Structure formats: C-alpha cells, structure tokens
Amino acid sequence: MYAGTFPIITAEEAASHIQDGAMVALSGFANAGTAKVVPRAIAKRAREIHSAGKSYKIRLITGSSSGNDIDEELAQAQALSWRAPYQSAPALRGQINRQEVQYIDMHLSNAPQTLLAGFFGKLDYAIIEATDVTRDGRVYLTTSIGASPTYLRHADRVFIEINDYHSKRLPEMADILVLPPPPRLDPIPIYDPLTKIGYPYATVDPKKIVGIIESNEPDRIEPFATLDWKAKSIADNVVRFLFGEMISGRIPPEYLPFQAGVGNLANSIMAALGSNPYIPAFRMYSVTFQDSLVELMEKGKLVGASACSLTVTADTLKHICSNMDFFAPRIVLRPQEISDDAGIVRRLGVIAINPAIEVDIYGNVNSSHLFGTDIMNGIGGSGEFTRNSYLSIIACPSTVMGGRVSCIVPMSPHIDSNEHSVQVIVTEQGFADLRGVGPMQRAKKIIDNCAHPAYRDYLNAYIRESDCGHIRHNLRKAYELHRNFLEHGKMLPDLGEIGDHI
C-alpha cells in the first residue's frame, strides 16, 4: 500500500533527520510494538557524534516501557536527556538514579492528554511501528497501541517502521480513538471489555510522513521465569480471597473483569485463577496481555480481554497470529488513554491486582522507588487501576533477598497508591482485607496475616513505641529498617537465616 506513495528510506537516513535536543516519540508499550531500527540508528548516530566530541541527546517519550533493548541501547549510547512516562531498562535506570537523565514517572493514561495539552512542549518526531500505512494516512499498528495515535497526530514529522514480521491481521484487534481535549461531551461508551468504539487504524496527516523504513524483526519479550513456591502461595491466597468474596455475594456470579500488573507474579496469579474450577469464566480489562492468558483463553476460562499491548513471547505471538480466527474476536487492543481510563475502570467494576516493592503497616504502597530514592520502573498503570477499581489488591512476597528485606515496613518511603485506595494486601503468608477498618486495625491485620513471622515482633514493637494518633508513627524510627539495609545489607542486622517455611 505504501510503496510508491511515501519515500522508503534507511534507518540511518531517518536518524540523520533527528537533531540534538529533539523530542521524539516511539511506539511501544510494555516491550510490544516498539519502533526498533530507527531508534537503534539514533543510538549509533549518538555514539558517532559523541566520539567527535559533540553533544547529542534526545528527549524520549513512549507508550510505557519501550523495548527494553531499545531503551538500553539509547541509554548506553548516552543519547537520552529526558524520558517519560515509564521505563524498565537497567542502563537507563542507572542513569536516572545518577541524575543523568530526567525521568517523568507518570500515570499512563495521563500521558496522551499531557502531551496534547502541550505540557511536554512540542513533539518533533514520532517513530511508529506499523504493519501498513495507506496513501490517505491510515496507520495499522502492530502489537501495541499505547499512545501512538496521539503521537502520530501531534508530531511535526513522522517516520513509519513497516515491520513485516507482524501479522497483517493484528489490526482486527485494534480499536482506536483519540479523545478530544476536555471538556469532552460524550462518555466513552464501553460497556464490556470487548466493546469497540473506534477504528482499526490510527491516522496521520500523510504530508508529515518523512519516510518509511522497512524492517522484519520480532518484539523482544523475555519468557517468564519458572514459578517459585512463594509466587504460587501468593497466587493461591489471591484465589482464596476472591473465592470468599464470591461466596459472600460481594462479587456477582457473572464475575467482574480483572486487571493484572505486568510480571511473573501477575502471570502466576492469572494462571492460578484460571485453573481454579470454582472461579467462573471471566473477562479482563487490563493493560498488558501476557503469555499465561493464551492458555486460559483457549480453555474458555478467559472469554474476552481488553489490553493495550500483546506483551507475549515470539512463540506465543506466532500461536496467536496463526489462530487469528479464534483470538481476534476475543482480544481488543486500545490506546492507553482508554485501556487505563479512570471512568471505565470504575464503571466496569474492575478487580485490580498489582505488585508492590513494599507495603507499609497501614496499607500505603511503594511500587516504584527503592529506599524512596532509586527508581525501579515506575508507577505505570497501577495508580489508575488501584485508585478506581471495585476491589484493589496488592500482591508481594513478605520478604525478599533471603529474608534480609521485609516487604512489610513501618512506613513506605515513597507512596504510589495510598491507604485510601488500597483495599487488600496479599503475601505468601496470607491476606489482609483492609476495607472498612481504621489504621490500627489495618496494621494488626497486615502484621499478623501478611508480614513474615520473623519481622512481626519488630513491627509490633514499632507501633508500641510510636506516638499515639489516628495513625501511630515514630518519625525517628520510621525508616530504621531501610537505613539498616543501606548500612548493613539487611533490615534486621541480628536476624539469622529465614527458613523457607510459611
């Protein structure tokens, strides 16, 4: 379709347009559908320019984490000065934590609106992966939608990477609509995770397309690690809790849609829900569609899923694309502004399940910053789902690093979702249902049911020695565990090895 309409150029040619200081948007959400060859050429160009002693850095915005390998390569080439709204690449993380790259860690559904409003400044370039682009500017995206529709619309100039690797049938899942700026008159008419309200393609003013770059390469999605016993116990506890809710009538028999965060733990929780015979078939209104969901869908346990990306390994993607007649009617891929929309999450009554780095005894969750200082990845979509869901569940192990770190602490040094929004905490030890109870009652439940037994005495003593108030805290000792870890490599220096028993 595009041949003869738009100039076909090399990645190097494309990169040569992009000047020092430019604001560049890439397609890509949770490693899926990332522009690949042009960013790599930008990294190469940066290295060349740097070795000539000149400066070259761009400002980079994506859907969420772009391909880790892409962020990694750009970071290693010292090519980034500013990054939003999410990242998960080790070299980039290091640069952010050394204050070499400015990083804006944002609620993902807000990114398009923020760009549109001009708060990020002018968007110079969008580099978007697609399966096709038509003469009149319809762009058929690949494995993620993310914020690409907004970037295509608002960038001054556009490069399209046509990736031949991807199935031309992926657009059958796409449902794209760019929300106008507020005040928006119409509610978003999504009644069900599978409701479609838009178009299978994004649009771009064809005059803005500088060139097409041809590529043929898969997304690089790491397979999930095999499950350890802790992840399995956490998953079992989530299932046990949800089953109890169903029995007591607080979840309707037709069930409510699930959202699950990214990663091993979420993957294992979904697998556990799927294999439980008492949990009825369910839907998902989530952000990433991950590997474990394919099997659930084929078993008929997962009957429909709304997502923003197909973050699946190459084998799984092949499997989906060769069974498109089955999968296409069961998966909808949406822009992140809609997959994470506060109003829809609230309306559909989503059950949100997200991981945490640590949770404090009152239910405040840190999901982004170790010690309150070092970024891991970012808040991502966890804030919008936790804040607006019908049931918000936070899952994490009670300890990590062989027990040297407790994930239940007196006070979280960074708060991504607070006690006002977090309803249920689950660890391998058990779960704490925090709904309708005050702070001290929450603390008791979290310590007794979720903290590792080896840390319970410490946490109880912390409360005893705290100032009395609605919430009890001792501001001198609130971060003693964190400081101990920074100094001694363990939160409780005198604590011996913790057995693997529950």
Next chain:
Amino acid sequence: MSIINSYPKLSPEEAASNIFNGATVAFSGFTNAGAAKMIPRALAERARELHARGAPFKIRVLSGASSGASIDEPLAREEAISYRAPYQSGSTLRDQINRQEVEYVDMHLSHLPQTVLEGFQGKINFAVVEATEITRDGRVYLTTSIGASPTYLKYADRVIVEINRYHSPRLREMTDILIMPPPPHRFPIPFHDPLTKLGYPYSVVDPQKVIAVIENDEPDVIPGFAASDERSEKIAENVVRFLLDEMLAGRIPPNFLPLQAGVGNVANGVMAALARNPYIPPFKMFTEVYQDSLVDLMESGRLTAASTTSLTLTSKMLQRIYDNMDFFAPRIVLRPQELSNHPGVIRRLGVISMNTALEVDIYGNVNASHVFGTNVMNGIGGSGEFTRNAYISIYMCPSVAKGGKISSIVPMCPHVDNNEHSVQVVVTEQGLADLRGLGPMQRAEKIIEHCAHPAYREYLRKYIENARVGHIRHNLEKAFELHINLKETGSMLPDLDLSQIQAV
C-alpha cells in the same frame, strides 16, 4: 401518636430509643448542610443517661462527609461513637480518634456509596435523613445536601426521617438523584455539562422501613469564614495569574474549564479573585461544596453554573438563595457524592481542581490529612478524586504557619494523600511551581525557589545536598528532622529568627 402521610410521627426521644448500643447509624449531611439534627442530639442525651447508669452505649456513625456541629460534636462529647466513616471534622471527635478511642476510616468520598452496597461497611441498621417532605409512596425530598443519603435510604434496615420546615421545598428543583447500580451493570454517566440532569428530584425509600418521622425547623449550623488575610490573597493572585497564562497559551480553552475548589478560606479567596479578574471569562464549577462566596459570583454572572453535593451556606446566604429560587434553581445541581466526585466525569469534563494542603514536600507529594503523619485533622475527603483525575490539579497552602515556626514545604511528607504522580501545580503566597513534565529534582528546585518561604530555602537545599543520590534524593535519617524539631521544641528550625518571617 399522630401520623404524617401514613408515617408515625414521634418525638426525637421516642425515635432515638429504637437505636440500640452497637448499631450502625447512617446520617444525612455533607458538611453540616442537610445534616440530621434532632436525632443526633436525642442520641447524645440517651447516651448520657445510659452512661450515667453504667450502661454501655456507642454507635457506629456514617454520613456523607463531615457534620461536625450537628452530628460529630454532640455524640462525641457523650462518648457515644465507636466507629466513624468516611470523614469528620469535630474537635472532640478528632481528639478521640487521635487517642485511639474511636476507629476512623478516612475514605475517598465517592467510594462510600459503593462500599455500602457491597456490604463492606456491614449492615446499616438505621438511616436518619433530613428532608423537606416524604410522600406516602416513599419519595424523600432531601434538603441542602444529597451526600450518600439516597444509598442509606435504600440499604438501611430502618429509617427515621427528620422533616425540616426551615428549608425551602423548592430545593428539589436543584436536586438530581440517581444511585449507581453495582458493577458490571453500570452505564456511562451522560453528563455533558455541570448542569446535566439525569435522575429524579427525590430519593426513594421503602415506606415499610420508615419507623418514625420527626418535625423541626432548625437551620443548618454553618460557620462564616474568617476575612481573608494577606497570604490568602497572595495565593489567590498567584493562582489567577497562572490560569490566565494557561488560557493565553491555549492550554485552557477560551470558554474555560469547570473548576473545583476545596472548602475553606483559601479556596473562597481564590474564587473571589477569579471572579474579580476581567480577563477570566464567566465560568462553571463541578465541585463538591457550594460555599458562601459563590452566591455573589452567581448573581454577578461570573459563575454561570455549579454542580455540587451540598449547599454549605450561612443562614444569610441560604436565605438569599431561597428568596431568589427562580434565579438559582436553574443554575445549581445537587447530586449524590458518588456523582459529584465521580472520577470518570471529572476526567472527561476536564476539571481544574484547587485544594488546600497541610504540607507539601519538595517533590510534590501532598499531606492533606495527618499532622506529623499521626494526628488526623479532618480527612482526605474529595481531594483525592479531584486531584487524581483533574485536567490541572492545583494545591495551595501558605508557605509557613504559626508565625514561621512551621514550614509547609518539607523534605518529605509523613502522610501522602496525593502523590507526585497526580499533583501538577503547587502555590503559596511566595509564588507558584508548575511541576508538569519535570523530573523530581527539577520539581524540587521549583518548589523550593518559588513556593518555600525564603527563611527555609537554605535548609531545604542543604537537605538535598546531603541526601542519597537517586531518581529522587532523600536522606532517610533526616527526612523528618523538621517534624521532630517541631514536636520537641515547638519550632521546625529552633534557631530561626522569626522576625524575618513577617513580610509576605
């Protein structure tokens, strides 16, 4: 016993005698507006008598939001409350909560009705709701607040209605009531404008559940606001300048966006300043509380429409509305708090939210509820739902309090109601920090240089210099040094010369 519209008419004492020790009682009232009045007082009396005889009597109290003078204070003084949700504001109750004598669940207000219908609050034994009328078939016309009353009327086992003759029966012309069904059977909420109506002018109750109707004619107890001070006016000026700039830059459309303003003097001052500015076009509000200052603005044509869940007005102002219902009724909509504070509607309408903080940290995290992270002031209220979903979220506070002994800009907040991911603009009398699109250290610089009081800037800069390097810089040894100093010496910086603080 006489009958009103087929319901038994009782004295407050008779009606209150039904309410047993340990009962969960849901009262009408969002702020003191539309709060039940007679039953709380009768219950307090009953508690006093029972306690004097050594008998226990404590109830679990729910309401729309705070209802300090009408509900919280009289009951707390008699130690008659064991549990309180979702918000409070009485000084006696506050102290009991902070002494751990009363369990208090400080909640996002729009969530409350949903948690009631889910059963997370347990069984609601009684609803006590103020109304202007109840019909034979169970239509209840509410008074100056809607709050969560429609939900309480629906889910309570037994209902007591306080018919208040003081209030204008024409309040129903402003009222728009709808209870959201439980998920997943919810429809999109088709508000196109703060004034869109989609429900009924009354709430409904199963008439068989109504055990008593009580009559009275008492006004709401709404205190007036203090005259605004120099600092509030400076803050207001800074907010207006920012909004004008946003309009000029095209980031706010020429017909403006709906405003939300928190409760209190600072918010009142900002609204007045906005109205005075000739370059700000007439505007609308999508907010939770309609306060005194808005009456003038509406009459002068500056405020053209307001959606709210309560008319929190002094008697004088409320009377002005009652005397001009033909003018006000088409310009105000009173909604349940589930809708007045609904995240989806706030997001879609592009609300500009303006709320007040106790303190803000140098990275933009806001503490709006807990002094020292321990002692609750009031609660998070609606600030979380507006800040999180607003098109532009603004937080305001004076840079210092208590003559400079307290800096409202601190290294780290010991309680976070709204975090750096949601807070976009911080304003003090010193100036304004626009945090959009900036990383943490860039935010810190703006907040310290533009918002902190000059007397505290050096300390805050030093805090960062000595902090561990990361995406965010913190020193976990000293993060709360200012708070600890304040607790121990009465001043955040004991050596600070307070005479340099006086000038704004």
